[in-house]
Amino acid sequence: MSTTRSPAEGRGPDGGVVRSGPPSPTGSRGSGPRAAYLRYGAGKLGGAAVSLFAVLVTSFFLFRIIPGDPVRAMTHGRQVSSEQLMALRRQFGLDLPVWQQFTEYCAKALGGDLGTSYQFHAPVGELIAAKFPATLLLTGVAVLVYSTLGLWLGTRSAWRHGSLGDRVNTGVALTLWSIPAFWLGLLLIIVFSVGIGPLPGLFPTGGMESGNETGLAHVLDVAHHMVLPVTTLVAVGYAQTLLVMRSSLLDEMGSDYLTTARAKGLRDALVRRRHAVPNALLPTVTMIFINLGHVAAGSILVETVFSWPGLGGLFYAALSVPDLPLVQGLFVVFAGAMILMNLLADLLYPLLDPRVAR
Structure with a gap:
């Protein structure tokens, strides 16, 4: 009795059946080492972004629990009236609600503006x-x-x-x-x-x-x-x-x-x-x-x-002092440098050992 082969089948040199149809899902495009590395890298980049946002939150709230009034520290040893103190607080945005200070701080920081130093009266970035x-x-x-x-x-x-x-x-x-x-x-x-x-x-x-x-x-x-x-x-x-x-x-x-x-x-x-x-x-x-x-x-x-x-x-x-903008800016730079170096180490791992990205 004769057998009928499908067009997608043939005989190999050893007599076994060889299928020439479409590739299986496991060999499809997007599941190779490059795609695995891209998925791995995207996950690490996302984690770094979350860590950086956590740094912004921490840097804002952590240094506001430091004892001391920045405005009084800047005017230490000088006779100033309460009206002058209020004017300084308005100048530096310290009279705003905390949530508004935080949103403005995050918006400026993400734009590269780390604020102006209280004691040096110069941009923190400079x-x-x-x-x-x-x-x-x-x-x-x-x-x-x-x-x-x-x-x-x-x-x-x-x-x-x-x-x-x-x-x-x-x-x-x-x-x-x-x-x-x-x-x-x-x-x-x-x-x-x-x-x-x-x-x-x-x-x-x-x-x-x-x-x-x-x-x-x-x-x-x-x-x-x-x-x-x-x-x-x-x-x-x-x-x-x-x-x-x-x-x-x-x-x-x-x-x-x-x-x-x-x-x-x-x-x-x-x-x-x-x-x-x-x-x-x-x-x-x-x-x-x-x-x-x-x-x-x-x-x-x-x-x-x-x-x-x-x-x-x-x-x-x-x-x-405490000089809040300068302290916060330095904290972000210090923590950002560590996040960046850890991210580079994570991205280098699969190049040293491909099993890491699997």
């Missing part, structure tokens, strides 16, 4: 832009140094875990991680700036420059002022990167693919560099991008201790 280069220089150098140092020492400690070097590195990292940055900064000032016993002061106590140098001498002068604050940030920051990298690599140490790589005759250093470290980097990527977020946020305590003219010192000055 004040932040003027102080940002100093923060970028200080924290940028520190993040670059302690991220590199932490990754290198964390890799070596994990690969030789249990050795004397591993115990020393881990102990030093845990000790430095537990030390407050401002306390370590004050200690370095006492020892290396003021001098102790026969040891003279070697570095400036604060500031970014002496103010009377030009050209190469100016560059060296700024570098001289950076030594102690950068050392403080590196000492506290590298410990966290080291411990995260060490823990991630230890989780990979017993994997079958490393045993297979060694069985193929690959050198130990090659197994570590080409196979173990790339797979252990995923948890550390978040740490690195968070560190990059600190480049914009700076370090309020360290900049204050060393009188560094950056965003941290500006935030401290604004908080002491």
